[in-house]
Amino acid sequence: MRGGVFRDETILYPEYIPKETPHRDKHLKLLELYFQDVLENPLKVSQNVMLYGPVGSGKTMLARKLGDMMEKKAMLYGCFVKFLHVNCRIDRTLHSVLVRALNYLGQNYPSRGYGFEELLHVLVSELALKKIHMVVVFDEVDSLVYSEPSSLYTITRMREVTRNYQVFSSLLISKTLDYIRTLDLSTISSLQWNTVYLEPYSSEQLFDILLSRSTEAFNEGCIDEECIRLVADMASVYGDARYAIDILYRAGKLAEASGSGRVFPEHVRQARASLPPQLRKEELNYLTKHQKFLLMAISNLLKNNSSPYVTIGEVEKTYSALCESFGVTPNHHTQVWNDVTELSRKGIIETQLSGKGIRGRTTLIGLSIVPAKELIEELERGIVADARG
Numbered sequence: 001m002r003g004g005v006f007r008d009e010t011i012l013y014p015e016y017i018p019k020e021t022p023h024r025d026k027h028l029k030l031l032e033l034y035f036q037d038v039l040e041n042p043l044k045v046s047q048n049v050m051l052y053g054p055v056g057s058g059k060t061m062l063a064r065k066l067g068d069m070m071e072k073k074a075m076l077y078g079c080f081v082k083f084l085h086v087n088c089r090i091d092r093t094l095h096s097v098l099v100r101a102l103n104y105l106g107q108n109y110p111s112r113g114y115g116f117e118e119l120l121h122v123l124v125s126e127l128a129l130k131k132i133h134m135v136v137v138f139d140e141v142d143s144l145v146y147s148e149p150s151s152l153y154t155i156t157r158m159r160e161v162t163r164n165y166q167v168f169s170s171l172l173i174s175k176t177l178d179y180i181r182t183l184d185l186s187t188i189s190s191l192q193w194n195t196v197y198l199e200p201y202s203s204e205q206l207f208d209i210l211l212s213r214s215t216e217a218f219n220e221g222c223i224d225e226e227c228i229r230l231v232a233d234m235a236s237v238y239g240d241a242r243y244a245i246d247i248l249y250r251a252g253k254l255a256e257a258s259g260s261g262r263v264f265p266e267h268v269r270q271a272r273a274s275l276p277p278q279l280r281k282e283e284l285n286y287l288t289k290h291q292k293f294l295l296m297a298i299s300n301l302l303k304n305n306s307s308p309y310v311t312i313g314e315v316e317k318t319y320s321a322l323c324e325s326f327g328v329t330p331n332h333h334t335q336v337w338n339d340v341t342e343l344s345r346k347g348i349i350e351t352q353l354s355g356k357g358i359r360g361r362t363t364l365i366g367l368s369i370v371p372a373k374e375l376i377e378e379l380e381r382g383i384v385a386d387a388r389g
Helices: 025-040 059-076 094-104 116-129 141-147 151-156 178-182 185-190 203-217 225-235 241-257 265-274 289-303 312-325 333-345 372-388
Strands: 048-052 080-087 132-139 168-174 194-197 350-353 363-366
Touching: 025 048, 025 059, 025 132, 025 168, 025 194, 048 059, 059 080, 059 132, 059 168, 080 094, 094 116, 094 132, 094 151, 116 132, 132 141, 141 151, 141 168, 141 178, 151 168, 151 185, 203 225, 203 241, 225 241, 225 265, 241 265, 289 312, 289 333, 289 372, 312 333, 312 363, 333 350
Parallel strands: 048 168, 048 194, 080 132, 132 168
Antiparallel strands: 350 363
């Protein structure tokens, strides 16, 4: 086919699990080490591990590879291990997770009509009867914790439900460990603190990942290393492999649409232009309730403002009014400042000291990577639920 540059474009799909894991092998081996005892003695050992790192650092990919490995390896030990992946942005309560776990085992339970304790008893009994150890991956676990604060304590105490055997382990995935700050001391003390951190990818690391994928995804001679290097450099600002792979995929589709027999740098630039430096929607899910209110206040002030910046004083007033309109007690200045600093560190807002034209010295706040109107629309979809949570 004229312009067909792809050999197998599914290699660049978000759900694809690669055979090789460039620059993540040591992290995968560490995860395997933590869960090794579960493989060897699944009815005697339980494990809890926290895997965290920024968007596009490979958390979900590693969890799925770990699951495949554990299920296959367990059979060599003559035992059964089931790996269940749960997205906590979808299943935001433990009740919902238990229903999903039972359905995964072939027990068809409706989402309503049964209490949590009853579902837990049925799940544990089913696992014990079939001699199965279930490892549940709580992806984006902070969504579960923010919506149901006691959930993490329950997860860490699941091993106490059965005294004579263990049938449950967990892998907690998040972007940061900030959610732990919201926990009470009894929950914190119950955590095992087995952690694996994934740092953002560098440009060289992204190049290796893209080169590995492109070899399988593109027909020979349809993309050269210069284009792959360009994509890696573009995405290195975020250290996000998913973002890099998306640019590469779009560049390939643009090359095909233009009837070109190969991907050129201009296709890469066009692909990058279709993905402007923007705030990924999932980034907002990792913000605290008050950080979302603060960001909403900043966006409202900037939406119709001729200036690219507003003062922190203006932001605090608008933030306080917004909190009160939702019946939420606003934070004091020190915590507001801490949240502004954190939003700036995450690259969601930018800050600078005032200069000429403004009396005194104050902090100015602006948005550089997303239009205020777009940000308001995205925040409004979840902020009401968060305010009631």
